[in-house]
Amino acid sequence: MAHRSAEEWQPARLTAIRxxxxxxxxxxxxxxxxxxxxxxxxxxxxxxxxxxxxxxRSYSVVGPCRDGVYRIAVKRLPTSRGGSAYMWTLPVGAxxxxxxxxxxxxxxxxxxxxxxxxxxxxxxxxxGIALALAGAGAPFRMLYGCRSRDQLAxxxxxxxxxxxxxxPYISAEGKRVDFxxxxxxxxxxxxxxxxxxxxxMEAAKHAWAASGRPPELLRFETFGSSGRYASVPFVVRxxxxxxxxxxxxxxxxxxALEAAGVGVIADCRRxxxxxxxLPILGVEGVVDHRDVFFSDGEKAENAKLCxxxxxxxxxxxxxxxxxxxxxxxM
Amino acid sequence: xxxxxxxxxxxxAAAWCHEIGRALARRTVCxxxxxxxxxxxxxxxVLEDACWHRLLPLSLGWLDGDQVxxxxxxxxxxxxxxxxxxxxxxxxxxxxxxxxxxxVERHRLVWVWPGDPAxxxxxxVPDFHWNDGTDWIGEGGTxxxxxxxxxxxxxxxMDLTHETYVHAGSxxxxxxxxxxxxxxxxxxxxxxxxxxxxxxxxxxxxxNLGKPGNVDRxxxxxxxxxxxxxxxxxxxxxxxxxxxxxxxxxxxxxxLAAITPARGxxxxxxxxxxxxxKRDDAELTRAIQRAHVHEGKGVYDQDATVLEAQQRAIDTxxxxxxxxxxIDAGALWARRxxxxxxxxxxxxxxxxxxxxx
Numbered sequence: 279m280a281h282r283s284a285e286e287w288q289p290a291r292l293t294a295i296r297x298x299x300x301x302x303x304x305x306x307x308x309x310x311x312x313x314x315x316x317x318x319x320x321x322x323x324x325x326x327x328x329x330x331x332x333x334x335r336s337y338s339v340v341g342p343c344r345d346g347v348y349r350i351a352v353k354r355l356p357t358s359r360g361g362s363a364y365m366w367t368l369p370v371g372a373x374x375x376x377x378x379x380x381x382x383x384x385x386x387x388x389x390x391x392x393x394x395x396x397x398x399x400x401x402x403x404x405x406g407i408a409l410a411l412a413g414a415g416a417p418f419r420m421l422y423g424c425r426s427r428d429q430l431a432x433x434x435x436x437x438x439x440x441x442x443x444x445x446p447y448i449s450a451e452g453k454r455v456d457f458x459x460x461x462x463x464x465x466x467x468x469x470x471x472x473x474x475x476x477x478x479m480e481a482a483k484h485a486w487a488a489s490g491r492p493p494e495l496l497r498f499e500t501f502g503s504s505g506r507y508a509s510v511p512f513v514v515r516x517x518x519x520x521x522x523x524x525x526x527x528x529x530x531x532x533x534a535l536e537a538a539g540v541g542v543i544a545d546c547r548r549x550x551x552x553x554x555x556l557p558i559l560g561v562e563g564v565v566d567h568r569d570v571f572f573s574d575g576e577k578a579e580n581a582k583l584c585x586x587x588x589x590x591x592x593x594x595x596x597x598x599x600x601x602x603x604x605x606x607x608m
Numbered sequence: 609x610x611x612x613x614x615x616x617x618x619x620x621a622a623a624w625c626h627e628i629g630r631a632l633a634r635r636t637v638c639x640x641x642x643x644x645x646x647x648x649x650x651x652x653x654v655l656e657d658a659c660w661h662r663l664l665p666l667s668l669g670w671l672d673g674d675q676v677x678x679x680x681x682x683x684x685x686x687x688x689x690x691x692x693x694x695x696x697x698x699x700x701x702x703x704x705x706x707x708x709x710x711x712v713e714r715h716r717l718v719w720v721w722p723g724d725p726a727x728x729x730x731x732x733v734p735d736f737h738w739n740d741g742t743d744w745i746g747e748g749g750t751x752x753x754x755x756x757x758x759x760x761x762x763x764x765x766m767d768l769t770h771e772t773y774v775h776a777g778s779x780x781x782x783x784x785x786x787x788x789x790x791x792x793x794x795x796x797x798x799x800x801x802x803x804x805x806x807x808x809x810x811x812x813x814x815x816n817l818g819k820p821g822n823v824d825r826x827x828x829x830x831x832x833x834x835x836x837x838x839x840x841x842x843x844x845x846x847x848x849x850x851x852x853x854x855x856x857x858x859x860x861x862x863x864l865a866a867i868t869p870a871r872g873x874x875x876x877x878x879x880x881x882x883x884x885x886k887r888d889d890a891e892l893t894r895a896i897q898r899a900h901v902h903e904g905k906g907v908y909d910q911d912a913t914v915l916e917a918q919q920r921a922i923d924t925x926x927x928x929x930x931x932x933x934x935i936d937a938g939a940l941w942a943r944r945x946x947x948x949x950x951x952x953x954x955x956x957x958x959x960x961x962x963x964x965x
Contacts, residue, residue, distance in 0.1 A: 497702065550701040571701070572699065576698060
C-alpha cells in the first residue's frame with residue numbers, strides 16, 4: 279500500500295456486487311478511465327474511511343479481468359471495524375478512489391512444476407495465477423483449504439477451468455495440507471505460491487526450509503496475513519518520551535505512533551522491509567509477530583517488533599507493550 | 609510509453625549470440641534497460657537493468673554462478689529476477705525482484721520479448737534463417753544506439769532507389785530508378801519486387817559474376833513486422849531465364865536487417881550481407897563486410913550518416929514529417945503493418961505497455 283504517488287489515484291465506481299459465500303463478497307470496480315490490465319498476482323489499492331480516518335487497503339485482483347473491470351473479493355470479519363466492514367457497507371454505484379494494479383506477487387514463467395496453495399480468502403491472488411498457468415499449459419496443482427464446503431469461494435469456477443488440478447482441503451472434514459509431503463513430491467526447480475492464514479504460511483515455510491530447496495522458489499503473499507491472535511486494543515508505553523499511546527483494534531501500532539507525533543521511519547507497511555521495527559523493553563501479554571522480516575529465531579527472542587503489522591494480545595484487557603525509540607543522541 | 613511507435617508483444621534482436629557470455633551486457637530495448645548474460649547451462653537470461661533496492665544498473669555488478677550481484681549493496685537476483693540475498697537481514701523481502709524478460713537464441717541473434725511474457729512464443733521469432741551461417745555465408749555486425757528512429761531504417765531498406773544516390777559507385781545505378789516495382793503484402797509481411805532486365809551490371813555485381821555482357825538484376829525485399837528486412841538481391845546473365853526462376857547462372861546475395869527500437873529516437877541496427885556464391889572465400893567475406901561497414905566509408909556507413917542526419921532534421925522541423933512518393937509504397941505498407949500490430953496490442957490490453965509488474 280506504500281509507494282503510490284498522488285497522481286496514481288483515480289476515480290472509479292462500484293458497478294456490481296456478488297456474494298461468493300455467506301461471508302466473502304466480490305466487488306466489480308470500473309475505473310472512470312485508464313484501465314490497466316492486471317498481471318497474475320496483482321493487487322489494487324482502495325482509499326477508504328475507517329471511522330474518522332482516511333486509510334488505504336490493498337486487495338488482490340481476482341482473475342484476469344479481460345473486460346476492463348477490476349474484481350476484488352473481501353471477507354467480512356465479524357469483529358472487524360476496519361476495511362472489510364467498510365467495504366461491506368458499500369452499495370452498487372458507490373464512488374471509489376483506487377490506485378491501479380501493482381504486482382508484489384508476480385508469477386515466474388517456465389518453471390518445471392508449480393504448487394499453488396490457498397487458504398480461505400487467500401484464494402484471491404491464487405485464482406488468477408491458476409488460470410494463467412492453465413492458459414499457458416504449465417504443470418501445476420492447486421490445494422485450496424477452508425473450513426467448510428460452503429466457504430470454498432470460486433470453487434465452481436475453478437473446477438470448470440482447471441478440473442481436478444483443484445484439490446479442496448476442508449478442515450471440517452478433517453483434511454489438512456501436509457506440506458512436508460507436498461514439497462517432497464514437487465519437481466526440482468518447481469515453485470510454490472501460498473496465500474492464506476499465518477499458520478498455513480508458516481507451515482509452508484517450515485516444510486520448505488526443511489527440504490533445503492532455494493528459499494526464493496517459495497512465493498507468498500502477505501496482505502492476507504492474519505496474526506495468531508485476534509486484533510485487540512493495546513497500550514504502547516515509551517518511557518524515553520514519557521508517552522502512553524492507545525492502539526485501537528482497527529489501526530496499526532505504526533499508525534497510532536504516527537498519529538501521536540512519534541517519529542518512526544517506515545516504508546512497506548506490510549511487514550516486509552523491517553524499517554519500522556522498534557526495540558521491545560517489556561510486554562504485558564504476548565507479541566503477535568505478523569511480519570515476514572524477522573526470522574523465527576528473531577521473533578522468539580522478542581527483541582524488536584515490526585510496528586506496521588505486529589500487535590500485542592492479552593486475554594481479557596490490559597494488553598500493553600513498552601518500547602524504545604530512536605529519539606536520542608548517541 | 610502510451611504513444612510508443614513500436615509494439616511490445618514481439619521479439620526484437622538485442623545482441624549477436626557471440627556477444628553474450630559470462631560478462632554482464634547492457635542493452636536498451638523499447639525504452640527498457642536490460643542486462644543480458646549467459647547462464648551456466650548455456651541459455652541467455654535477460655533482466656531489467658535496475659536493482660530493486662536503489663535502481664543502480666545491475667550491469668554494473670557481477671555474476672556469481674547464475675545470479676547477478678548488485679554492485680552497490682550486494683543484493684542478488686536469480687535468472688528469473690527473484691531476489692535471493694539481502695544484506696544485514698536473515699530473511700528476504702518476498703516482494704523483492706526485478707522483471708525478467710523472455711529470450712531465445714535464433715539465427716545467431718539473441719531475441720528479447722519486451723511485452724507480456726505470457727504471450728512470448730518462440731515460434732513467433734521472425735524468419736531470419738539467411739543469417740544462420742549455414743547455407744548463406746557472411747559476417748555482419750550491429751550499429752548499436754544508431755541515432756534514428758527504427759522505422760527510418762525500415763524506410764531506407766524498403767526503397768532501394770536510394771542506392772543510386774547514396775551508394776553511387778558500388779551498388780547503385782540509374783537502372784534502379786528507371787525500373788518499376790511491385791509491392792505485395794500479408795498481415796505480417798511486405799514484399800517489394802523489382803526486376804531490372806538487360807542492364808549493365810553495377811561494379812560490385814560485375815566483379816562477382818565474372819561473366820561478360822548484360823544482366824538481369826533482381827531485388828526482392830521482404831519485410832516482417834515490426835523490424836526485420838531480408839533483401840534477396842543478385843544478377844544473372846541476360847537470357848539465362850533468371851526472371852523465370854532459374855538463377856543457376858547468376859550470383860545471389862541477401863542483405864539482412866534486424867532493427868530494434870532502443871531509447872527514444874534511437875535504434876539498434878543488426879545487419880549482415882550474406883551470399884551463396886564463393887562460399888569458401890574468407891577473404892571475400894571480409895571484403896564484403898568492409899564494403900558495408902569500415903571506418904565510415906562502407907555502404908551502410910553511408911546509410912547511417914543519412915539516417916542520423918534525417919532524424920536530426922525531423923527533430924528540428926516542426927512540419928508534417930514527410931511527403932511521400934510512389935517509391936515509398938513498400939515503406940508505407942511496412943509502417944501500416946507496424947501500426948496495425950500496435951493497434952491490435954492496445955485493443956487486447958489497453959495499457960499493455962505499462963501492464964502491472
